[in-house]
Amino acid sequence: MTKDNPGFNTLAIHAGAQPDPTTGARATPIYQTTSFVFNDTDHAAALFGLQQFGNIYTRIMNPTQAVLEERLAALEGGTAAVAVASGHAAQLLVFHTMMSPGDNFVAANRLYGGSVNQFGHAFKSFDWQVRWADPADPASFEAKIDRRTKAIFIESLANPGGTFVDIAAIAEVARKHDLPLIVDNTMATPYLLRPLEHGADIVVHSLTKFIGGHGNSMGGVIVDGGTFDWSKSGKYPMLSEPRPEYAGVVLHQTFGNIAFAIAARVLGLRDFGPAISPFNAFMLATGSETLPLRMQRHCDNALAVAKWLKTNDKVSWVNYAGLEDDPNHALQQRYSPKGAGAVFTFGLKGGYEAGKRFVEGLEMFSHLANIGDTRSLVIHPASTTHRQLTPEQQVAAGAGPDVVRLSVGIEDVSDIIADLEQSLAKL
Numbered sequence: 352m353t354k355d356n357p358g359f360n361t362l363a364i365h366a367g368a369q370p371d372p373t374t375g376a377r378a379t380p381i382y383q384t385t386s387f388v389f390n391d392t393d394h395a396a397a398l399f400g401l402q403q404f405g406n407i408y409t410r411i412m413n414p415t416q417a418v419l420e421e422r423l424a425a426l427e428g429g430t431a432a433v434a435v436a437s438g439h440a441a442q443l444l445v446f447h448t449m450m451s452p453g454d455n456f457v458a459a460n461r462l463y464g465g466s467v468n469q470f471g472h473a474f475k476s477f478d479w480q481v482r483w484a485d486p487a488d489p490a491s492f493e494a495k496i497d498r499r500t501k502a503i504f505i506e507s508l509a510n511p512g513g514t515f516v517d518i519a520a521i522a523e524v525a526r527k528h529d530l531p532l533i534v535d536n537t538m539a540t541p542y543l544l545r546p547l548e549h550g551a552d553i554v555v556h557s558l559t560k561f562i563g564g565h566g567n568s569m570g571g572v573i574v575d576g577g578t579f580d581w582s583k584s585g586k587y588p589m590l591s592e593p594r595p596e597y598a599g600v601v602l603h604q605t606f607g608n609i610a611f612a613i614a615a616r617v618l619g620l621r622d623f624g625p626a627i628s629p630f631n632a633f634m635l636a637t638g639s640e641t642l643p644l645r646m647q648r649h650c651d652n653a654l655a656v657a658k659w660l661k662t663n664d665k666v667s668w669v670n671y672a673g674l675e676d677d678p679n680h681a682l683q684q685r686y687s688p689k690g691a692g693a694v695f696t697f698g699l700k701g702g703y704e705a706g707k708r709f710v711e712g713l714e715m716f717s718h719l720a721n722i723g724d725t726r727s728l729v730i731h732p733a734s735t736t737h738r739q740l741t742p743e744q745q746v747a748a749g750a751g752p753d754v755v756r757l758s759v760g761i762e763d764v765s766d767i768i769a770d771l772e773q774s775l776a777k778l
């Protein structure tokens with residue numbers, strides 16, 4: 352690229368990609384191969400010893416995956432990235448790189464439901480403990496930190512409520528205690544908000560959602576901000592101590608500001624194996640090219656829908672940070688002035704039964720458990736994702752009986768509103 356600092360739209364299309372050097376193919380080829388031929392035995396030895404970067408085997412890296420990784424690192428303003436099979440795989444590898452058995456981390460108590468399960472249940476088998484804190488109260492994170500705390504985890508824009516978090520204030524707590532701040536930026540995407548600019552150290556994504564954007568491919572990514580000193584406290588031995596797997600290499604010493612990404616790849620992805628397929632990497636990288644256009648339309652449509660819902664007499668409340676009278680509006684203006692995202696909740700006066708009937712009455716909206724598709728999506732959490740909880744627990748999780756969650760798509764907004772209107776009219 353000719354300019355030193357290309358703009359976001361340019362990076363979304365060009366970062367990480369160039370015409371194929373052997374065939375001239377302009378679109379990124381799908382390198383559908385498991386393995387790569389070595390030049391000679393010295394070359395093979397250098398690759399295995401981490402003395403030279405290069406492709407060995409697609410579980411560890413692959414040229415199509417590499418385009419997606421460089422693209423996301425550029426869009427987030429990080430130093431390096433690791434693409435994996437899903438958002439959950441990204442989270443697993445991030446924590447595996449930092450944690451030892453008996454360690455803990457502090458996480459926001461309002462997160463994507465799958466993350467609540469992963470942290471609260473699955474991570475127990477590694478003897479990693481999660482401690483919950485209130486994302487609206489940075490001091491509540493500090494209160495949970497002890498000697499064995501290794502990280503702080505938040506979502507920039509929390510799923511499902513659609514609330515923005517004061518990242519800089521929580522980053523200050525992390526900095527004070529020499530802990531890395533990990534931010535899940537799935538719902539905002541780097542088009543709206545770049546957590547590394549507000550003090551985050553590691554960014555994770557479910558690429559399955561807005562980055563891929565078309566509801567057709569699973570993927571996740573870890574972006575290394577290159578900002579954290581992994582050697583200072585001695586609490587991150589995977590990065591600061593000699594690794595027996597690699598003849599005593601000290602990863603932080605050797606790889607500096609990309610050491611975390613290297614460690615997640617060669618000690619996490621290599622050994623646990625949640626590699627992304629080259630085909631999915633291709634689909635997600637293709638999706639990322641139109642991220643700025645799609646995301647702006649998602650936000651514009653969502654704001655129009657939220658404003659319209661507020662005027663409907665079957666609707667009791669609308670929770671959307673883009674609305675001027677929303678309690679979260681000031682944080683949205685500060686962190687994400689281009690828009691408040693596509694996902695939000697609203698309440699139906701008719702409660703549980705109305706929620707079920709409303710969802711069934713929609714024609715263009717798809718009733719499913721996903722967000723970030725081009726298509727408009729809807730779910731009634733109390734009768735689906737949160738049905739195993741008691742009514743009290745549902746309310747605490749923002750999934751009370753009257754709650755409907757929308758992921759507003761990029762269709763014509765008049766058609767989106769018409770579909771909502773006809774289903775509300777039937778209640």
Ligand SMILES: *Cc1c(COP(=O)(O)O)cnc(C)c1O
Binds near residue numbers: 556569
């Ligand atoms: C979907 C999602 C995840 C999990 O990602 P998968 O790709 O489904 O594994 C994590 N965080 C957020 C905010 C999500 O929306």
